[in-house]
Amino acid sequence: MGGLETHEKCCALGVIGCGSGGGHRSRNTLEGKTSELCFQAGHLPGTTIAGTKTVLVHLLLCLAIFYSVYYMTASVCFGAFRLDTFDGLIPFDFKTDLSDSHSKYLVNLLSMELTYFTCGLLFAAVVKRWVWDYAITVTIIHVAVTSAVMMEFPQIWQWWLAIGCGLFLMICNGQLVAHFACQSDQSYPVFDGS
Numbered sequence: 001m002g003g004l005e006t007h008e009k010c011c012a013l014g015v016i017g018c019g020s021g022g023g024h025r026s027r028n029t030l031e032g033k034t035s036e037l038c039f040q041a042g043h044l045p046g047t048t049i050a051g052t053k054t055v056l057v058h059l060l061l062c063l064a065i066f067y068s069v070y071y072m073t074a075s076v077c078f079g080a081f082r083l084d085t086f087d088g089l090i091p092f093d094f095k096t097d098l099s100d101s102h103s104k105y106l107v108n109l110l111s112m113e114l115t116y117f118t119c120g121l122l123f124a125a126v127v128k129r130w131v132w133d134y135a136i137t138v139t140i141i142h143v144a145v146t147s148a149v150m151m152e153f154p155q156i157w158q159w160w161l162a163i164g165c166g167l168f169l170m171i172c173n174g175q176l177v178a179h180f181a182c183q184s185d186q187s188y189p190v191f192d193g194s
Contacts, residue, residue, distance in 0.1 A: 058127050058134065059134065059138075062119075062123055062127065062134045062138050063138055065119060065122050065126070066138050066142070067091060069119055070090070071091070073110075073114040073115050074090045074091070074115075077106075077107040081107050083104060083107060087104075090107070091112075091115075091142070091146070092146040092149040093108055094146065094154040094156055095150065096108050112166055113162065113165065115166070116165075116170040117166070117169050117170065119135075120169060120170035120171065120172070120173040120177070121174060121177055123135060124174045124175075124177040124181060127178075128178055129175075129178050129179075129182055131174030131175050131177075131178050132175055135171050136171075139167050139170075142163075143163070
């Protein structure tokens, strides 16, 4: 059964909020069919589904947080390492080689990892339980913007390793914070494992 078909049947069986982007709550179970159909459609009774506008606003907010934190940590790192000039392209610079400038390479790496760590915590405050989704999306957008700004797709394995480690850090600490901060939030599906 397709998602749209299931969604329509879910609405026909008396689910409140179908089509409005709201949560699916059963008026009557009609022998348990409503709950089964909603579950098949990916909607759990009592959960809310974020609308497109909400997702886009959260994504734009996460991108603004990501680049703001990136530039703040980069400027602190530049000052701490006493480099001569601040490079405005630091979030997108994957071409700095360790042998060329040891300090600039460390500033790039440190600011990237600190940004990913900090953004995991901040994303948890913004998007609650969906940190992993927004972290991956922001990273994909960052790679695309980096390719556009530098006019070259990054092929340096150290940069990819740093991005991967940062993303893992962002997801882990963000989801951990979100898990403990949103334990009382009943709008998110809780699986008991049985």
